[in-house]
Structures are given as structure tokens and as C-alpha cells.
Amino acid sequence: MAEFERPQREMHKATCAECKNECEVPFKPAEDRPVYCRDCFAKRRNY
Numbered sequence: 001m002a003e004f005e006r007p008q009r010e011m012h013k014a015t016c017a018e019c020k021n022e023c024e025v026p027f028k029p030a031e032d033r034p035v036y037c038r039d040c041f042a043k044r045r046n047y
Contacts, residue, residue, distance in 0.1 A: 009026040010026070011024040011025065011026055012024065012025055012026075012027065012029060014029045014035040015035070016035065016036050016037040016040050017034035017035060017036060017040075018034075018036055018037075018043075018044075019037060019039070019040055021037055023035075023037035023038070
């Protein structure tokens with residue numbers, strides 16, 4: 001059987017709104033909305 005492989009997503013560079021570190025996200029960031037790195041996103045999600 002052949003396994004299904006997802007196509008590679010295009011990653012976009014962004015700056016995390018919380019920790020200010022540079023990160024990559026799988027979507028084109030909008031300038032009017034905050035972007036969070038994986039760690040900060042997980043912290044915010046657990047509130």
C-alpha cells in the first residue's frame with residue numbers, strides 16, 4: 001500500500017508578538033494581527 005504524503009507547506013518568517021523571537025509559520029502573517037511562536041501560542045492556548 002502507498003502511504004499518503006502531505007505536500008510541504010510554504011513557511012513564512014514572522015516575529016512573535018509576545019517573546020519577539022523570529023519564527024516560521026505555515027501561513028502568510030497579516031500585519032494587523034499578532035503572530036505567536038509555537039511556545040507562546042501553546043502558553044496562550046492553555047489559559
